Amino acid sequence: MQPAQRPGGRTARVRTAVHEAVLDLLREDKWDDLSIAVVAERSGVHQATIYRRWGTLNALVDDVVVERLSQGSPVPDTGTLRGDLEAYALQVAEDVAGPLGSLYLRAAMIGSRGPEGETFLIERGVQLQNMLDRAAGRGERPPTLLELMEVVIAPLYYHAMFFNRPAGPDHARTLVDRLLSLNPQIRP
Amino acid sequence: MQPAQRPGGRTARVRTAVHEAVLDLLREDKWDDLSIAVVAERSGVHQATIYRRWGTLNALVDDVVVERLSQGSPVPDTGTLRGDLEAYALQVAEDVAGPLGSLYLRAAMIGSRGPEGETFLIERGVQLQNMLDRAAGRGERPPTLLELMEVVIAPLYYHAMFFNRPAGPDHARTLVDRLLSLNPQIRP
Known part of the structure; x- marks a missing residue:
């Protein structure tokens, strides 16, 4: 026994x-x-x-991916909005290029078979929102989480998916420049 | 016989x-x-x-997807850059929401298993480049194809994949506004 x-x-x-x-x-x-x-x-x-x-299987896969992201790619806290955004963009560019990238895409595909409107990676979204909130707390004017996702993250995934050639660090920085130039006042 | x-x-x-x-x-x-x-x-x-x-299987899947896109969602030719971009964005938003959407994602995933740098949907890219060239020919200042893909198309796919809730027509128009505001001179 x-x-x-x-x-x-x-x-x-x-x-x-x-x-x-x-x-x-x-x-x-x-x-x-x-x-x-x-x-x-x-x-x-x-x-x-x-x-x-x-x-559900979706909730399980989501838990696995969020855990991997939190451990391997913690949300940055560099002290400036631009520093955080660049560090995060470079991290995502690297992640989607590596073995984790296709894993996230697979997990997203599995998630997208669930009920419409079911949000994937919500815990990760909370961590990123905290990063943006820290910038606001320092008096910076951060973009919204949606803008960050659309202007920086979506293209990084798109390149990996459709061009089969992940964007490199310079490209990731260009996307951050674009995000920060959406509204000149948000630039630190 | x-x-x-x-x-x-x-x-x-x-x-x-x-x-x-x-x-x-x-x-x-x-x-x-x-x-x-x-x-x-x-x-x-x-x-x-x-x-x-x-x-190759990739080339076959690519041929199937480009044919479906060309027939079901022809590249618009409305006479203005904004008109073309809005029509195209609305079409993509609709396509990714429908049964074709997951088909494209699947095809992209299959394509992304091929050799690095293999470009997917290159024929579709040519059609879209022609749309942008027509705008330039009219004296408008179109975005680059890369900007169109990154600022408008990537987020539409991203919403469908990660949020499992495709962006609606208003959202698609907002993305076109963002694309045209990247450089104010490009607005018709």
């Missing part, structure tokens, strides 16, 4: 096992057949446990 | 059969397993014929 585990320890281990299984399956190009049943089999965690904890 | 067919007639029928097979397979969510062998089986056209005609 195994000694009793602390609930926190077991919970953390279940989370790690399930996350690793999702990442493995996504890396293996199995994302079109991805389901909670498949994740359960791969992770050795019971389906019922996964359903209870995450509810 | 069948009467001999004119080569043009046979060529056209082969093209139609192969295109229909690709569209069917993409609609059926079979795109992760899409291959020339699968298309050959579905279309009844010999694999060797498909390889000879299209060369």
Whole structure:
């Protein structure tokens, strides 16, 4: 008989096992057949446990991606709006060029099969909004989160997707220039 | 014995059969397993014929998508730059919201597995460049094709992908306003 585990320890281990299984399956190009049943089999965690904890496959994939983003690509805090935006843009340009890039696209595609209006990566959106709020708190005039997404992030993904040639750092900086020039007053 | 067919007639029928097979397979969510062998089986056209005609799966999918776009969403020619850009943006917003939207995304994902730098939808790019050149020919100052893609098209795809809620016509017009305000002189 195994000694009793602390609930926190077991919970953390279940989370790690399930996350690793999702990442493995996504890396293996199995994302079109991805389901909670498949994740359960791969992770050795019971389906019922996964359903209870995450509810839906979309929520699970979202949790995995947000965790990876938060660890590998934390939202910058450089002290200036331009510094934060450039650091973030360079990070995204690098992420979409690497193995994580197709993983995010896959995760987004899985998410886009869910109900209309279901927002993906909402937790990441909160972190980015905090970054913009910090700039406002310093007296800078940040763009909206929507402007940041549309003017900087969307093109970076678009280049990776449709041109199969991720934008480099210079291009990422150009997109930040464009964002900051939408309204000259927002430039620090 | 069948009467001999004119080569043009046979060529056209082969093209139609192969295109229909690709569209069917993409609609059926079979795109992760899409291959020339699968298309050959579905279309009844010999694999060797498909390889000879299209060369690669990417080139075939590209041909299918460009044909669908050219027929269903011809590049506008309204007589003014703003008119063309708005008509085009509204069309893309509508396309990504409909069944064609996920088809394009799927096709792009398939394309993005090809060699780095392989450009997708190049024929469509030529049509759009012609639209911008017509504006220049009228003495208007059009944006570059890259600016059009980044400022208007990328966000429309991004909304459909990550927010699972395609942008409506008002939003599409706002993106055109943003594009035309990148440089005030380009506004007609």
